[in-house]
Amino acid sequence: xxxxxxxxxxxxxxxxxxxxxxxxxxxxxxxxxxxxxxxxxxxxxxxxxxxxxxxxxxxxxxxxxxxxxxxxxxxxxxxxxxxxxxxxxxxxxxxxxxxxxxxxxxxxxxxxxxxxxxxxxxxxxxxxxxxxxxxxxxxxxxxxxxxxxxxxxxxxxxxxxxxxxxxxxxxxxxxxxxxxxxxxxxxxxxxxxxxxxxxxxxxxxxxxxxxxxxxxxxxxxxxxxxxxxxxxxxxxxxxxxxxxxxxxxxxxxxxxxxxxxxxxxxxxxxxxxxxxxxxxxxxxxxxxxxxxxxxxxxxxxxxxxxxxxxxxxxxxxxxxxxxxxxxxxxxxxxxxxxxxxxxxxxxxxxxxxxxxxxxxxxxxxxxxxxxxxxxxxxxxxxx
Ligand SMILES: NC(=O)c1ccc[n+]([C@@H]2O[C@H](COP(=O)([O-])OP(=O)(O)OC[C@H]3O[C@@H](n4cnc5c(N)ncnc54)[C@H](OP(=O)(O)O)[C@@H]3O)[C@@H](O)[C@H]2O)c1
Numbered sequence: 001x002x003x004x005x006x007x008x009x010x011x012x013x014x015x016x017x018x019x020x021x022x023x024x025x026x027x028x029x030x031x032x033x034x035x036x037x038x039x040x041x042x043x044x045x046x047x048x049x050x051x052x053x054x055x056x057x058x059x060x061x062x063x064x065x066x067x068x069x070x071x072x073x074x075x076x077x078x079x080x081x082x083x084x085x086x087x088x089x090x091x092x093x094x095x096x097x098x099x100x101x102x103x104x105x106x107x108x109x110x111x112x113x114x115x116x117x118x119x120x121x122x123x124x125x126x127x128x129x130x131x132x133x134x135x136x137x138x139x140x141x142x143x144x145x146x147x148x149x150x151x152x153x154x155x156x157x158x159x160x161x162x163x164x165x166x167x168x169x170x171x172x173x174x175x176x177x178x179x180x181x182x183x184x185x186x187x188x189x190x191x192x193x194x195x196x197x198x199x200x201x202x203x204x205x206x207x208x209x210x211x212x213x214x215x216x217x218x219x220x221x222x223x224x225x226x227x228x229x230x231x232x233x234x235x236x237x238x239x240x241x242x243x244x245x246x247x248x249x250x251x252x253x254x255x256x257x258x259x260x261x262x263x264x265x266x267x268x269x270x271x272x273x274x275x276x277x278x279x280x281x282x283x284x285x286x287x288x289x290x291x292x293x294x295x296x297x298x299x300x301x302x303x304x305x306x307x308x309x310x311x312x313x314x315x316x317x318x319x320x321x322x323x324x325x326x327x328x329x330x331x332x333x334x335x336x337x338x339x340x341x342x343x344x345x346x347x348x349x350x351x352x353x354x355x356x357x358x359x360x361x362x363x364x365x366x367x368x369x370x371x372x373x374x375x376x377x378x379x380x381x382x383x
Contacts, residue, residue: 095173096332097121097166099153099209100180102130104294105228108325109177109332110146111137116333120146121166121173123180125153153180153205154191160377163212174220175332176213178206178227178263183296185303188250195373196245202259207266207370211378214282222338223282225267226331231288231346233261233357241365252304264344265363266370271342283341285331290347291317292324 096113100106102124110122114137122137124130127150134148147169151162166173182201189197195204206227217223236257240249246258264286271284291297291314301311311318327345331337344351371378 093118094175094333095119095121095170096175096177097123097173097213098177098179099123099206102126102133104296104321105289105292105324105328106177106179107133107137108320108322109179109328111140112322112325112329113333114138114141114143114146117143118145118175118333121149121170122146123149123151123153123162125150125180153209154182154195154197154200155193156195156200156204156208156374156377157193159205159208160212163209166213167216170216172219173213173216173223175224175226176210176217177328177332178210178225179328180205181228181230181260181296183256183300183303184252186252188246188255196247196250196255198255198259199245199262202256203262203266203366204370204373206263208374208377210267210270211374217282218279221281224332225270225282225284226328227263227267227284227286228328229264229286229288229344230256230260231290232257233264236261239359239362241362244366244369252300261357262366265359265366268342268358269363269367275342283339285337285341286344287327287331288344288346288351289324289327290319292319292321294321294324 096118098106098110098113098120101110101120101122106122110120110133114120120137120143122130122134124133127148130148130150134146137146138144149162149165151165152158153162180201182198184197191197191200193200210225210227217225232253234257236254239258239261240246240254243249244258244262246255267284267286274282274284297311297318301307327348330348331340331345344353
């Protein structure tokens, strides 16, 4: 069946399916993206045209997630379109590491970059899941040069071990996409190493990994560091720089928002330091994917059910993971942004940043803090 108005009739006649999807969407039973999309279609019928019922029935939820998005539906594309590896002059082959590539935006980023024909080093934290996603990418793109690695990035010990593995296994690295990220609940959690979890995964890990891989990146004729942040920093309020790990000021919104603000600041610092050191062959940019329906969003609803009404209001603006990956892919591989560095991009464009979020003092303090915390791992790295 093709996307079309007949799908609406099918959907409406199938009350059981709607119920299953809506309930699935609310309780996060694995159908949540489909469920949320259906609520969206039912709630905003005048804005959205019909969902592709065929995709929903016959494909995995990933396919649905990829294609049953407002724009996709409006443009009428069908999910049977496959990616095919196409290394060519537009995308000279690069070696690209994507962290958090086992799910959501990172998975779509790795898929799109594999489809361009690059060597993909995909990172996940679960061996089986990461291998399965690797096989899925190979199958869909025909690119066999995709390699799975596993590490828990909430532990700096593991980040250092992972960086050592990458340094040993690959003779060069052209692009690092720091995509892995997490959001936790309303109670502050700490890692076995004693760090607030959100800060550890979203801020410390990209700081340490980037620094440990920097010598390898510097060997590339033209290297790029792309870090996935979030506009959520705007909702977190004023940074609390004398309590960076929020021992006394924890809230979910602060932890997530600040972790993303800080990682962006760290990347600005890195860019400034590289420029000051005369390094010309490594660019450093930060991106934000917009709101994308991923496991991260499902988890935040599950952990904070009070957010549900807000999420429902926000539904028309929630994009697919594939859409969320577009700016990461652009900044990782497009020749059009060659040489661009020190910027914040979103929705395929350079973002205008309100000066109130920039703080040279804040950047230095966060950098110094992370450097202090990671000092034992950074001894061999020239900074
Ligand atoms: N979705 C949004 O609306 C949105 C908006 C703004 C920014 N972002 C950012 O986009 C990035 C990707 O998120 P997403 O939405 O695609 O979420 P996601 O589907 O949950 O993907 C997160 C990825 O990070 C991995 N990960 C999580 N914790 C980890 C850990 N401790 N060690 C190693 N890997 C870990 C996950 O592994 P598993 O597969 O094992 O879970 C997964 O591969 C994140 O940095 C997020 O903050 C997302």
